[in-house]
Amino acid sequence: xxxxxxxxxxxxxxxxxxxxxxxxxxxxxxxxxxxxxxxxxxxxxxxxxxxxxxxxxxxxxxxxxxxxxxxxxxxxxxxxxxxxxxxxxxxxxxxxxxxxxxxxxxxxxxxxxxxxxxxxxxxxxxxxxxxxxxxxxxxxxxxxxxxxxxxxxxxxxxxxxxxxxxxxxxxxxxxxxxxxxxxxxxxxxxxxxxxxxxxxxxxxxxxxxxxxxxxxxxxxxxxxxxxxxxxxxxxxxxxxxxxxxxxxxx
Amino acid sequence: xxxxxxxxxxxxxxxxxxxxxxxxxxxxxxxxxxxxxxxxxxxxxxxxxxxxxxxxxxxxxxxxxxxxxxxxxxxxxxxxxxxxxxxxxxxxxxxxxxxxxxxxxxxxxxxxxxxxxxxxxxxxxxxxxxxxxxxxxxxxxxxxxxxxxxxxxxxxxxxxxxxxxxxxxxxxxxxxxxxxxxxxxxxxxxxxxxxxxxxxxxxxxxxxxxxxxxxxxxxxxxxxxxxxxxxxxxxxxxxxxxxxxxxxxxxxxxxxxxxxxxxxxxxxxxxxxxxxxxxxxxxxxxxxxxxxxxxxxxxxxxxxxxxxxxxxxxxxxxxxxxxxxxxxxxxxxxxxxxxxxxxxxxxxxxxxxxxxxxxxxxxxxxxxxxxxxxxxxxxxxxxxxxxxxxxxxxxxxxxxxxxxxxxxxxxxxxxxxxxxxxxxxxxxxxxxxxxxxxxxxxxxxxxxxxxxxxxxxxxxxxxxxxxxxxxxxxxxxxxxxxxxxxxxxxxxxxxxxxxxxxxxxx
Numbered sequence: 001x002x003x004x005x006x007x008x009x010x011x012x013x014x015x016x017x018x019x020x021x022x023x024x025x026x027x028x029x030x031x032x033x034x035x036x037x038x039x040x041x042x043x044x045x046x047x048x049x050x051x052x053x054x055x056x057x058x059x060x061x062x063x064x065x066x067x068x069x070x071x072x073x074x075x076x077x078x079x080x081x082x083x084x085x086x087x088x089x090x091x092x093x094x095x096x097x098x099x100x101x102x103x104x105x106x107x108x109x110x111x112x113x114x115x116x117x118x119x120x121x122x123x124x125x126x127x128x129x130x131x132x133x134x135x136x137x138x139x140x141x142x143x144x145x146x147x148x149x150x151x152x153x154x155x156x157x158x159x160x161x162x163x164x165x166x167x168x169x170x171x172x173x174x175x176x177x178x179x180x181x182x183x184x185x186x187x188x189x190x191x192x193x194x195x196x197x198x199x200x201x202x203x204x205x206x207x208x209x210x211x212x213x214x215x216x217x218x219x220x221x222x223x224x225x226x227x228x229x230x231x232x233x234x235x236x237x238x239x240x241x242x243x244x245x246x247x248x249x250x
Numbered sequence: 251x252x253x254x255x256x257x258x259x260x261x262x263x264x265x266x267x268x269x270x271x272x273x274x275x276x277x278x279x280x281x282x283x284x285x286x287x288x289x290x291x292x293x294x295x296x297x298x299x300x301x302x303x304x305x306x307x308x309x310x311x312x313x314x315x316x317x318x319x320x321x322x323x324x325x326x327x328x329x330x331x332x333x334x335x336x337x338x339x340x341x342x343x344x345x346x347x348x349x350x351x352x353x354x355x356x357x358x359x360x361x362x363x364x365x366x367x368x369x370x371x372x373x374x375x376x377x378x379x380x381x382x383x384x385x386x387x388x389x390x391x392x393x394x395x396x397x398x399x400x401x402x403x404x405x406x407x408x409x410x411x412x413x414x415x416x417x418x419x420x421x422x423x424x425x426x427x428x429x430x431x432x433x434x435x436x437x438x439x440x441x442x443x444x445x446x447x448x449x450x451x452x453x454x455x456x457x458x459x460x461x462x463x464x465x466x467x468x469x470x471x472x473x474x475x476x477x478x479x480x481x482x483x484x485x486x487x488x489x490x491x492x493x494x495x496x497x498x499x500x501x502x503x504x505x506x507x508x509x510x511x512x513x514x515x516x517x518x519x520x521x522x523x524x525x526x527x528x529x530x531x532x533x534x535x536x537x538x539x540x541x542x543x544x545x546x547x548x549x550x551x552x553x554x555x556x557x558x559x560x561x562x563x564x565x566x567x568x569x570x571x572x573x574x575x576x577x578x579x580x581x582x583x584x585x586x587x588x589x590x591x592x593x594x595x596x597x598x599x600x601x602x603x604x605x606x607x608x609x610x611x612x613x614x615x616x617x618x619x620x621x622x623x624x625x626x627x628x629x630x631x632x633x634x635x636x637x638x639x640x641x642x643x644x645x646x647x648x649x650x651x652x653x654x655x656x657x658x659x660x661x662x663x664x665x666x667x668x669x670x671x672x673x674x675x676x677x678x679x680x681x682x683x684x685x686x687x688x689x690x691x692x693x694x695x696x697x698x699x700x701x702x703x704x705x706x707x708x709x710x711x712x713x714x715x716x717x718x719x720x721x722x723x724x725x726x727x728x729x730x731x732x733x734x735x736x737x738x739x740x741x742x743x744x745x746x747x748x749x750x751x752x753x754x755x756x
Contacts, residue, residue, distance in 0.1 A: 048378075049376050049377055049378035050378060050405075051376060069251055071405075072251070072404050072405060073403075073404060073405030073406065074379075074403035074404040074405060074406065076371075076378065076379040081404055116251055219377070
């Protein structure tokens with residue numbers, strides 16, 4: 001079982017859209033996939049029309065995988081299950097602070113899914129915290145959407161520095177450009193500069209697209225309602241490249 | 251993780267798809283796919299090997315078959331409509347599986363099913379799919395079957411329970427293991443009926459003539475089962491099984507002739523011998539054709555044209571021989587012989603000989619010991635100079651000894667008899683291999699023809715190789731005899747079969 005995190009310290013960069021569409025294509029390619037929505041806003045769950053449980057359960061999240069199992073919901077798509085977010089997940093950091101070996105907690109609970117799933121995709125909240133560190137340890141790849149602007153560049157630099165300072169392997173970080181507007185010269189220039197500086201950027205870019213925004217209206221991955229649109233092809237390409245990268249990383 | 255509920259129910263005959271779906275629509279939004287129809291034709295061999303091993307071979311269209319394994323997984327395989335043997339299917343995995351399951355048997359259509367399947371999903375108020383389902387309509391002749399399958403989705407089991415509740419008025423019965431196998435079971439397929447003739451169970455104090463008559467009748471009935479397949483030339487196993495059963499019947503009568511009246515022996519022995527004799531040539535040709543690959547592998551490529559000529563000749567002869575045997579098995583001569591044998595077997599026991607009235611176990615044990623001692627002497631007389639004929643005679647004796655044990659195995663001590671039988675099988679393999687070389691050399695020799703130079707060259711090449719193999723095999727015969735006729739085996743025969751009185755052996 002592999003774990004891929006969709007992560008960014010910055011909000012509104014397309015993390016959730018990436019997590020939802022990648023999970024969809026991974027499942028469609030035949031992998032038994034579990035999408036875990038760690039972001040208390042619950043946008044991933046919303047895109048799959050899944051309501052969170054009415055009871056607060058963040059306290060039990062890191063105790064044992066059996067607690068997570070109870071909250072798994074089938075999506076409308078074959079091979080794809082989801083653990084929906086709950087508002088109480090906003091307290092994850094406080095909870096983790098009370099645990100010993102807190103950074104390994106997530107990895108330990110996810111191990112339980114080894115037999116059931118081929119792939120776990122984590123939709124992460126935008127922060128840098130104990131939870132983020134648990135995510136970095138638990139994941140095989142940390143997929144980072146980067147909007148090609150100076151502010152996003154700065155955020156990405158901060159992430160790289162954080163990995164270095166804390167001795168996390170930087171080769172886990174797999175960035176790609178998101179919400180790209182090809183006609184903007186700023187986007188073009190930033191992409192050129194960042195690709196030259198960070199060789200690990202994926203070739204695939206995700207365009208800025210109203211079809212991606214419409215996921216909220218249709219409550220579904222792009223393929224369901226905009227099959228022949230550019231955004232959909234971009235996610236197909238992204239999934240192919242991510243799965244190849246994951247294979248290469250072993 | 252816990253498995254999720256999934257159930258199938260048979261629905262009332264009056265239920266219609268539209269009624270069922272409209273009933274659920276009171277609480278769910280339904281999304282039904284257009285129904286898909288399929289006509290499935292199922293295949294199996296005469297012995298129902300696939301069915302017995304929980305496999306199904308199903309033709310889905312003209313050139314496409316599916317082999318469905320016990321877990322329900324399918325292997326798709328291409329084949330022409332007329333495919334009957336494993337080697338006529340494509341796809342190595344399926345081919346290998348078919349070979350291991352049916353061997354040389356032909357697969358033939360045994361049943362067909364027309365299916366109309368309609369998949370549907372139920373959505374809740376959030377427009378989330380919460381239950382999946384399928385309506386299955388089957389048509390066999392004029393009979394229609396209606397089935398509903400509901401599948402719970404993780405995290406939404408309560409909706410599944412509710413949907414099942416709503417549909418309760420349409421339900422006739424719950425089905426435990428729904429699938430193609432279930433649908434076929436409902437058809438009472440004749441081709442899947444057991445092929446073994448029923449034999450009344452023997453008891454150790456049954457009188458010998460009675461027991462032998464009952465067994466002989468069952469064996470005789472068994473031979474009749476294969477006649478149709480031999481005439482139709484469905485596969486080579488029909489003739490093989492026909493011959494095995496005739497051979498066993500002849501052995502039974504010959505081994506226990508002292509318990510049977512002269513009239514029975516006079517009627518059965520010459521007729522069965524004549525029937526068996528008429529099948530010899532075709533079987534020899536079958537064996538040679540079946541071993542074609544190994545014969546071809548024995549010779550270098552420059553013998554190919556000679557071998558091709560030989561196989562063309564053999565195939566031609568086989569066709570003639572097959573037609574000849576089919577004519578014979580359809581003839582009045584054969585039918586009269588069969589009627590005469592059946593009439594004789596159905597007579598009441600005459601008890602004309604002392605052995606006829608003896609308890610069967612006692613008679614069989616005595617016979618087994620007697621035969622063992624006879625074979626011991628025959629075995630002792632074999633040495634490196636002995637003629638092939640002597641080895642052949644001993645091979646036949648071993649075959650009869652094993653038959654005699656196997657005929658009455660239910661009355662004999664299971665474990666110890668089993669060990670003796672396994673030792674007999676070992677020596678039979680060695681003697682059989684040696685005999686096969688002798689027979690093959692003789693068979694090939696009969697085809698040497700000075701006017702067919704290339705063919706005769708190939709034949710000489712094969713004969714030389716087989717002679718070499720035969721020479722290498724020869725010393726193994728003496729080793730096998732020494733290994734079998736040990737002091738321990740003599741003691742074992744005395745202990746297992748020496749207790750001649752009823753009730754002291756088990």
